[in-house]
Amino acid sequence: MNPQPRLVALRHNVFKKNDLLARGLRSRFQQAGVHVISLVSSPGSGKTAFLEKMLTTMRPQFRVAALVGDLATENDAARLARSQAPVRQIITGTVCHLEAEMVQHALEGWDLRDLDFLFIENVGNLVCPASYDLGEELRIVLLSVTEGEDKPLKYPTIFNSADVAVITKSDLAVATEFDWAAAESNIQSVRPGIQTFRLSAKTGDGMAAFIAFVQSRRSAAIASA
Amino acid sequence: MHELSIALSIIEGVSEEVQRLGGVQVTSVHLKLGSLSGVVKDSLLFSYQLACEGTPLEGSELVVEETPAIVHCPLCDADQVLTTVQHFRCPQCGAPTPEVLSGREVEVVAMEMIS
Numbered sequence: 179m180n181p182q183p184r185l186v187a188l189r190h191n192v193f194k195k196n197d198l199l200a201r202g203l204r205s206r207f208q209q210a211g212v213h214v215i216s217l218v219s220s221p222g223s224g225k226t227a228f229l230e231k232m233l234t235t236m237r238p239q240f241r242v243a244a245l246v247g248d249l250a251t252e253n254d255a256a257r258l259a260r261s262q263a264p265v266r267q268i269i270t271g272t273v274c275h276l277e278a279e280m281v282q283h284a285l286e287g288w289d290l291r292d293l294d295f296l297f298i299e300n301v302g303n304l305v306c307p308a309s310y311d312l313g314e315e316l317r318i319v320l321l322s323v324t325e326g327e328d329k330p331l332k333y334p335t336i337f338n339s340a341d342v343a344v345i346t347k348s349d350l351a352v353a354t355e356f357d358w359a360a361a362e363s364n365i366q367s368v369r370p371g372i373q374t375f376r377l378s379a380k381t382g383d384g385m386a387a388f389i390a391f392v393q394s395r396r397s398a399a400i401a402s403a
Numbered sequence: 404m405h406e407l408s409i410a411l412s413i414i415e416g417v418s419e420e421v422q423r424l425g426g427v428q429v430t431s432v433h434l435k436l437g438s439l440s441g442v443v444k445d446s447l448l449f450s451y452q453l454a455c456e457g458t459p460l461e462g463s464e465l466v467v468e469e470t471p472a473i474v475h476c477p478l479c480d481a482d483q484v485l486t487t488v489q490h491f492r493c494p495q496c497g498a499p500t501p502e503v504l505s506g507r508e509v510e511v512v513a514m515e516m517i518s
Contacts, residue, residue: 183430183515190416190511192409192434274405306405308441309509334488335441338503370491370499 196310199278203313208403210290213396214298216312218336219320220329221302224346224379226254228320229299231379233261235389240294245284247276247301254299264288275306278313295396304333316395322347323356327364334368342373344388349378406446409509410454413465417514421459426518431464433513438488439472439506463514472506 191197207214217225229244236242243264246254255267268276268284281298290296298314300307319340321329324347330337337343343365351358362374375391377384417432436442444467451465472485476493482504483493491500 181517183517185513185515186420186424187513188417188420188511190413190420192412192416192509192511195412273408305441309405309409309507331489335439338439338488338491339441366499367490367492368488370501 193309193311196278199282200311200313203278203282204315207290207296207313207315208399210293211400211403212290212293212296213316213392213399214296214312214314215316215318215392216298216300216314217318217320218300218304218307218340219302219322220304220325220333223302223320223322223325225299225302225320226257227379228344228346228377229297230258230261231382231385232297232389233258233263233265235385236295237261237263240393241292242295242297243288243293244297244299245281246299247280249274249301270301274301274303275310276300276312277310281312295392304329304336308336308339315399316341316392318342318344320344320346321361321365323351323354323361327357327361330361330364330368337365337368337372340369340372342375342391343369344375344377347378347380348376348383349381406442407450407454409442410447410450410465413451413511414454414458414460416511418459420514421516424516424518427516428518429460429463429514429516431466431515432460432511433466433468433515435470435508435510435512436467437470437472437506437508438485439503440509442509444469468512470506470508473504474500475502475504476500477502 219225233242244258245266247268247270248254249270252267255265258265266284268280317340319337365374375388455461473482474485476483476498478496478498486494493500
């Protein structure tokens with residue numbers, strides 16, 4: 179007689195390992211007093227230009243640093259290093275997103291108490307990074323005006339996982355006939371109530387308002403700690 | 404595509420259980436996959452077959468149950484099932500529903516085995 183298969187109940191969260199590491203990182207960041215901000219977007223939406231501008235503008239006033247994830251090349255780290263802020267590249271190889279373990283590894287040897295802000299630029303990808311908590315305090319999703327207004331509806335999961343949305347390359351909005359109202363309505367559709375900023379890293383337009391926003395988030399986090 | 408690493412993580416978790424029980428043959432693994440998990444079912448099924456080769460789970464089937472996102476409607480003061488993740492609105496009254504109660508899960512819930 180063939181033995182009958184029997185069903186055994188299990189409870190295994192597939193992201194458990196990453197979630198636990200991310201939780202550990204988050205408490206390390208809080209203890210060190212560093213405000214950690216991650217950036218997600220599709221490739222070419224202007225993450226690196228935006229981050230370079232953020233680092234350059236904030237550096238005289240704050241201790242800022244960045245981790246930058248890419249499948250290959252250290253080009254982004256080289257670009258960001260022009261800001262004079264400490265920057266480390268994470269080469270993910272074939273992996274299309276950052277995981278908490280990669281962040282933990284990249285931070286080895288850094289004293290986090292020496293930092294006010296740490297930016298983590300994820301691999302350009304609007305799908306996979308949504309599933310991985312990196313221990314960040316704030317996740318920014320970027321959308322450039324050259325990508326079209328319906329990106330949020332095509333990639334709802336990542337927009338829903340973000341805390342704030344930034345529409346970049348606003349200097350090109352007229353040339354691309356970008357429909358601001360449609361884009362913002364689509365963002366609200368997949369993430370009701372999310373705060374949205376419009377800016378251009380090239381002209382600097384809107385950067386001051388965004389920097390004021392992250393400063394206020396950091397102050398609020400310190401006050402509630 | 405991150406489904407391969409997710410498949411490997413499923414196999415790792417279930418293999419530990421198989422090792423603990425000793426000498427069992429797994430015929431299927433049952434998974435709950437939330438509509439906000441960011442994981443594509445077909446890619447995951449494909450990756451699972453590849454990743455199983457040479458492991459104690461070789462030959463087993465991955466059975467995926469897709470689970471919808473559940474949100475809380477502040478106006479109805481009730482939990483509602485989202486019919487689409489493009490529109491976070493209450494299917495009853497149309498109010499925006501920022502509060503997500505579930506839908507991100509990727510969880511192994513059972514396995515079928517022959518001992």
